[in-house]
Amino acid sequence: MVELAVEQLRQRILDGVWTVGQRLPTEPELASELGISRNTVREAMRVLAFSGLVEVRQGDGSYLRTRVDPLHAVLAMSRCSPEQARETRHILEAEAIGLAAERRTEADLQGLREALAGSAAHFHSDVDAYVSCDLVFHQRLVDAAHNPALSELYRYFSGVVAAALQHNMSSVPRCQTVFDLHGQILEAIEQRDPQRAKRLSRTLIES
Template sequence: MGNELIKRSLVELAVEQLRRRIVEGSWKVGERLPTEPELAAELGISRNTVREAMRVLAFSGLVEVRQGDGSYLRTAQDPLHAIQAMARCTPEQARETRHILEAEAIGLAALRRTEQDLLELRAALAGSAEHYHADLDTYVHCDLLFHQRLVDAAHNPALSELYRYFSGVVAAALERNMTALPRCQAVFDLHGEILDAVEQRDPERAKRLCRALIES
């Protein structure tokens, strides 16, 4: 077994040990977790392995890492199975989910958005426009930020969190479409029209435009 495989298996083992403790209630939600040296001593592994394991837990949404302040338990409900289910869904299932989740959230955003939301949405759309001809990864990252901010403007934390997990599926779909087809200015322009409908507080138009974008 190569060094990289050994390292990976040690990290996976550490992740499982930490997940078990979280599920068993060793720490309360919002509680600061022990430091990396403390966890390393407790689990009998290296600090580097603990650091890598904490990155995995942060990525899966269980743990929040605050720079200079340590790691905090974000939730005791492990979203791993939900993420795995999302990753296995077909393009058609992903499209259905976007219609239910994203279009409805954008309808709410049109009713609830604040001036601060509009400022952040304009900034995100400007970032997308600036990177429209950049490499695919950069553009998709900018586009997802715009979509996440649209959903966030609904001011429903549950919808925002669901979309945050689902955005990996959206990213894969965008990359698939944009690799197969040339980038289309008319499709990009729909983003501006959606923002306009949200600004004008027109939920039905916002939802209609969002559905057109999902189907494009």
């Protein structure tokens, strides 16, 4: 049912039913239109978000990001090994965070503080909620580099990051020291210290 829902939604996107940047109908609305359950719609939207077609904004809804399906690129990312994923994060995320320390604005800092507070609220509770909040924080770290290409690459790669994070949090005890690295990274960015920000980011990636 989920695969069927994904194909129906993909076809609507290809047919131009929604425009790029448009807020999509709610889960109940889509469930009613497609004649399926809300849970099926939710899973289908997760697939579309992972493939990069849809952006899910927590508390706001889902938005169409692009009509060009980057599925092949995303599948290639999803097949990478844990070591390859770590290498990619070192190259992409840590370097972007170094740039963020040099280029961040006050608005970036405010957004990062809000995202970190959201993560902290869920760190010792629901894994799915924490992973969603943590991805927002990491995306905002990369966005603070103010390089649209880096931001877009990280959005596609974030599905791999989410899968690894979910696996780690489900298989090993949660470590407050590891979470605290997030706040230290934010502090380094606030202080415009790119070398410290990159060093802390690499430590976090290896944790």
